[in-house]
Amino acid sequence: MEAKAIPANQTSGCCEIKACKHCGAETTGGADFCCPGCETAHAAADTLEDRAAYSLLAHDNEDGSYTLSLGVEGIHCASCIRLIENALSSEPDVDLARVNMSTERLTVTWTGPRDRGDTLGAAVTKLGYKLHALNDNEDVSASKEKALLRAIAVAGFAAGNMMLISVGLWSTDGETMGMATRELFHWISALIALPTVVYAGQPFFQSAWAVLKERHTNMDVPISLAVTLACVMSISETLRQGEHVYFDSAVMLLFFLLIGRYLDARAKGKARESASKLLSRLMGVATVLEDGKVTQVPIKELKEGALVLVATGEAVAADGVVEKGSSAIDMSLITGETLPESVAIGSDVFAGTVNLSAPLQVRVSKASEKSLLSEIVKLMEVSEQGRAKYVRLADKAASLYTPVVHAMGALTFIGWWLLMSAPWQVSLLHAVTVLIITCPCALGLAVPVVQVLASGKLMQAGVLLKSGDALEKLTGIDTVVFDKTGTLTVGRPELQFTDASGESFKIAASMASHSRHPLAQALREAFGDQELLAIDVAEVPGHGLEAHFEGHTIRLGSRAWCGKETETGDAHLELWLAVDGDVKARFAFADILRDDAQAIVQALKARGLEVHLLSGDRHVVAKEIADAVSIEYVSAGVKPAEKVAYLNTLKEAGRSILMVGDGLNDAPALAAATVSMSPSTAMDITQNTADIVFQGEQLSPVLTAYDHAVFSTKLVKENFALAAIYNVIAIPAAVLGFVTPLVAAVAMSGSSLIVILNAFRLNLKKAS
Numbered sequence: 001m002e003a004k005a006i007p008a009n010q011t012s013g014c015c016e017i018k019a020c021k022h023c024g025a026e027t028t029g030g031a032d033f034c035c036p037g038c039e040t041a042h043a044a045a046d047t048l049e050d051r052a053a054y055s056l057l058a059h060d061n062e063d064g065s066y067t068l069s070l071g072v073e074g075i076h077c078a079s080c081i082r083l084i085e086n087a088l089s090s091e092p093d094v095d096l097a098r099v100n101m102s103t104e105r106l107t108v109t110w111t112g113p114r115d116r117g118d119t120l121g122a123a124v125t126k127l128g129y130k131l132h133a134l135n136d137n138e139d140v141s142a143s144k145e146k147a148l149l150r151a152i153a154v155a156g157f158a159a160g161n162m163m164l165i166s167v168g169l170w171s172t173d174g175e176t177m178g179m180a181t182r183e184l185f186h187w188i189s190a191l192i193a194l195p196t197v198v199y200a201g202q203p204f205f206q207s208a209w210a211v212l213k214e215r216h217t218n219m220d221v222p223i224s225l226a227v228t229l230a231c232v233m234s235i236s237e238t239l240r241q242g243e244h245v246y247f248d249s250a251v252m253l254l255f256f257l258l259i260g261r262y263l264d265a266r267a268k269g270k271a272r273e274s275a276s277k278l279l280s281r282l283m284g285v286a287t288v289l290e291d292g293k294v295t296q297v298p299i300k301e302l303k304e305g306a307l308v309l310v311a312t313g314e315a316v317a318a319d320g321v322v323e324k325g326s327s328a329i330d331m332s333l334i335t336g337e338t339l340p341e342s343v344a345i346g347s348d349v350f351a352g353t354v355n356l357s358a359p360l361q362v363r364v365s366k367a368s369e370k371s372l373l374s375e376i377v378k379l380m381e382v383s384e385q386g387r388a389k390y391v392r393l394a395d396k397a398a399s400l401y402t403p404v405v406h407a408m409g410a411l412t413f414i415g416w417w418l419l420m421s422a423p424w425q426v427s428l429l430h431a432v433t434v435l436i437i438t439c440p441c442a443l444g445l446a447v448p449v450v451q452v453l454a455s456g457k458l459m460q461a462g463v464l465l466k467s468g469d470a471l472e473k474l475t476g477i478d479t480v481v482f483d484k485t486g487t488l489t490v491g492r493p494e495l496q497f498t499d500a501s502g503e504s505f506k507i508a509a510s511m512a513s514h515s516r517h518p519l520a521q522a523l524r525e526a527f528g529d530q531e532l533l534a535i536d537v538a539e540v541p542g543h544g545l546e547a548h549f550e551g552h553t554i555r556l557g558s559r560a561w562c563g564k565e566t567e568t569g570d571a572h573l574e575l576w577l578a579v580d581g582d583v584k585a586r587f588a589f590a591d592i593l594r595d596d597a598q599a600i601v602q603a604l605k606a607r608g609l610e611v612h613l614l615s616g617d618r619h620v621v622a623k624e625i626a627d628a629v630s631i632e633y634v635s636a637g638v639k640p641a642e643k644v645a646y647l648n649t650l651k652e653a654g655r656s657i658l659m660v661g662d663g664l665n666d667a668p669a670l671a672a673a674t675v676s677m678s679p680s681t682a683m684d685i686t687q688n689t690a691d692i693v694f695q696g697e698q699l700s701p702v703l704t705a706y707d708h709a710v711f712s713t714k715l716v717k718e719n720f721a722l723a724a725i726y727n728v729i730a731i732p733a734a735v736l737g738f739v740t741p742l743v744a745a746v747a748m749s750g751s752s753l754i755v756i757l758n759a760f761r762l763n764l765k766k767a768s
Helices: 036-050 078-089 116-125 134-171 179-200 202-212 220-239 247-271 273-280 372-385 389-399 401-419 424-437 441-445 448-460 470-475 484-488 502-512 518-527 597-606 619-629 640-652 667-672 682-687 700-735 741-764
Strands: 066-073 094-100 105-110 130-132 285-290 293-298 307-310 320-324 327-330 341-343 360-364 463-465 479-483 494-498 537-540 544-549 552-557 573-579 582-590 610-614 633-635 657-660 675-679 692-694
Touching: 066 116, 078 094, 078 116, 094 448, 105 116, 116 130, 134 179, 134 202, 134 247, 179 202, 179 220, 179 247, 202 220, 202 247, 220 247, 220 401, 220 424, 247 741, 401 424, 401 700, 424 700, 424 741, 448 463, 448 700, 448 741, 463 700, 470 675, 470 700, 479 484, 479 640, 484 518, 484 610, 484 619, 484 675, 494 518, 502 518, 502 544, 502 552, 502 573, 502 582, 518 573, 518 582, 597 610, 597 619, 597 700, 610 619, 610 640, 619 633, 640 657, 640 667, 657 667, 667 675, 675 700, 692 700, 700 741
Parallel strands: 479 610, 479 657, 610 633, 657 675, 675 692
Antiparallel strands: 066 105, 066 130, 094 105, 285 293, 285 307, 307 360, 320 360, 327 341, 463 692, 494 582, 537 544, 544 552, 552 573, 573 582
């Protein structure tokens, strides 16, 4: 903070009265601070500004590394992205550095101490970019948009007035008007233009200076250079009474560039909406009951074990378990499902979901930064930061921007001046046009805007992308392989009948409690709340569970593994219990198809995709499900390793495969596929190994994700085509002198807006 100026009448003799540098209060004797407390606080503030505590915002990863996500101010082109990413990637121990242009978000992951995040943050700020917490994104964006609007208003007002003068200059020559009148008009134009350029050009000049003083460049450098050269040349011509005066062009140039920058900022804000809506649910305060007293605590400060009161109509503040009350919860923010979900004592509830019908008391199970909502936001960031093929292509093109654009500007000037014998003023004007028109904004925005919009759109439909290139891979598939249990079916089988004795049932239920397989969970639920036995159980993949209990070897699993050779003839799902190789009981289950399974399979086939069914169940069970949904290719009784082999056989035949299966139990098969999807409960989202996760009772998200992937890739290709067409036409036209700086400004801004508007067609697409 700077000291306030004190009027001269407030000083007397040798005792000078100054303002405290920290609080602004008057001091005597020329002191900088009014008290020691202010001096200490001011020193602490200076230290914080010099070395911001970015590491406090980092979160731990399971592998011991740290990830820090921050908002970045001053990103305007792909060169900015490359500059920041290269600077961070060159730092030791940095595993990932990615900047998303459309969301203006930086994500960096490193191994080592947490406070290394401060050093990495400082490396970015040294490049001239400002960093802030993601929570502040909206405030920063609003402030930036207001500043741009003010600059637009000043530039527009000045341009309108200058046009009145320019009409006179353009409509007649110097002899008719009189040299003195023309010179007067030039000086009036200068008096209007120069203050306008200094004020309205700040968004470009400040950004350019910030990177230049660190010996780097970005898109704003050639723009600032172009505007400055136009003004300097115009001043020179005015002093020399020349005719090449372009004050009006410089101001109009800024006017159109500012309009483009403002619309670009608005579009980026719109693209950030999905993540912003999620994050906004983690802001504010929660009502906490502690020792019989009710207090208000910021949601960010909630800790595990706190008891939170959730009023009707209020959002749940943190992940937890209902301790008192029953209600209906709107889970649409998490799952995309519109129907409320009933909760009672013992039910899990999640941060951001809305309590609809009655007050609840919720015991917090996870701190705010580790809540499901926070994890989903982090996963969205990962998917948006992904380096898909087209992102890598855009990065390579942008890396050539800085040397190429300045070389082209210089060569244009030299070519017109020396080879074409044009006046240096005209040559410089053509060079200025080249500097403006060769902006790679459209190329830099071609992919990220589509990625962010697609991620947000799918999130609303209950589909979460966990891989940055998932949509790109999904576009190229020609085969869909479904697992049966929990995928085509709802995955909640119920025990229909059993011939087990009470003791056998108890042993089977005790073993089943150690497994997450749907049949094992159904068996455990059917046993009820009765006491279980303490049994050490080992899971044998593809077969079942095995235990050694009281000197016996006990198996709970498939028919063949448990020693039953004859078929029963029915299509029930089943588990068998065998003790020392002697079959003791059969447990028969029934599962039901998802309501829309048949319709989705038919829709996928109508899009030219080949559909297969893989199942570990008996052939009669798998065939009954396949016939119900019209799947011709069926493979039953396959173990996890055999599923991988089946997929590898398809890949060797040239097929590109989408595997839809259980992300917890079918991990090897999902990894073997080209791209994978998995149904998941809210609790399992972050543990799921699939590239794409969907929630709810319907299978329609599979079709929705595929259709959005195809459409998104189409939009990306269109955006690349638009950017390429723009550069192929605009650059030669500028070099050959067919374009003025004013037209170049409109064309440059227009190319970015066309790419953004084309991407926003994704919002018009309806869910499948």
